Amino acid sequence: MTTSIRLQHEPIDIAAEVAKLAGARSDVGAVVTFTGICRSDEDGAAITALTLEYYQGMAEAEIARHVDEARARWPLLGVLVIHRYGRITPGENIVLVATASRHRQAAFAAAEFLMDYLKTRAPFWKQVETADATAWVEAKTADDAAAERWSAPPPRRDAAK
Amino acid sequence: MTTSIRLQHEPIDIAAEVAKLAGARSDVGAVVTFTGICRSDEDGAAITALTLEYYQGMAEAEIARHVDEARARWPLLGVLVIHRYGRITPGENIVLVATASRHRQAAFAAAEFLMDYLKTRAPFWKQVETADATAWVEAKTADDAAAERWSAPPPRRDAAK
């Protein structure tokens, strides 16, 4: 099981990271990646940049806890979480979650689970910069609802194959 | 909306394909990719290669129908489906599905939907080559069950944001 968790300011080299994840193993049959990208607009207003603040120490620990939880729920062969901080401009990537497994359902479910948790529980805060203002992004109730669904008992492993 | 469907023998250049999908748009906030990879074993037996046969003409049409269905169900900004045919050795990629949307739920759901349909409805057949035999892969009832769940009414669009 390969696990890699990293917080960085630099843009994520997605191709290189994903190649490292699956590259060494011959039992991986499925790789799912999620890439979050800085959009150029939010609710109709043009975005100049996003600035991401995070709680150093806690963010790493929170992500590691969620990766452990994902490993306990699904038969994973590799998990990668890279989250950027600092100022990010439209079109740039913000976050990469990649999961590897023998079969697709486990890889899909684990990637969704990790993203739902990153959105609602990992200590990151986004500030949006537009031409004439900066504002902290408000948490979305839809994200809380998405994270909530994982509180139900996990799917049976044999159903995830 | 960018749609690209391709059948090819050559290995898929995943990084280049995904860059093309999201590259031109500034409203994409989420990209999900699924990569299917040839494992080195099946039920414990070492695999020498997989050979994929497909029904030319019908495969393209079936995939296009499913992409249209995904576009009708979720607010997608881009969809990419590349499926290889011919002889493929362990570690090589077999299929790439990539979806782009403003928000993550639509991208995740559409990618899963497309993979479930590719597994059960797209006219491809896999033959497994081991050291001393070749055998056609049997369809899995778990795949049929996974595809079945999309027969339920689609999620409301506002819940997918």
Added chain:
Amino acid sequence: MSIKVLYFAWVRERVGKAEEQIEPPADVETVGQLMAWLARKGEHYAYAFANPKVIRAAIDRSHARAEARIEGANEIAFFPPMTGG
């Protein structure tokens, strides 16, 4: 009525060819009846269509059930359950 028939995967291997042109009699009206008629064309066909329940079909490149009528079809394909992806 002349129809192009295609075979894939182990159906192709058992029949021994990938495609052929056939002219079934007028009383062969459905996909299921066509499979039964093909099964009587010889030993290889009998082997390929011995268990028609596990064989899927497409009429003019769309999935079709055993009850589907073949009238007007240009191309009919027979194959095992699909295993793509």
Added chain:
Amino acid sequence: MSIKVLYFAWVRERVGKAEEQIEPPADVETVGQLMAWLARKGEHYAYAFANPKVIRAAIDRSHARAEARIEGANEIAFFPPMTGG
């Protein structure tokens, strides 16, 4: 009891600092009571903690509710609901 307190995002902006060392009195026993105590430390704090319901907390880098006891804590953080990912 001396505790390191961290502030993030708009809580940090309103308080006007990212961290400080505080020594709350012994009757401040929970996260909620600590917020109420901080709110009385001055105008900036009052503004930051005006609506404690929307502020989340962590004790020693684990999420903590308003009822959580702060005894033994080395580091307590206050921040708005998270918006990562």
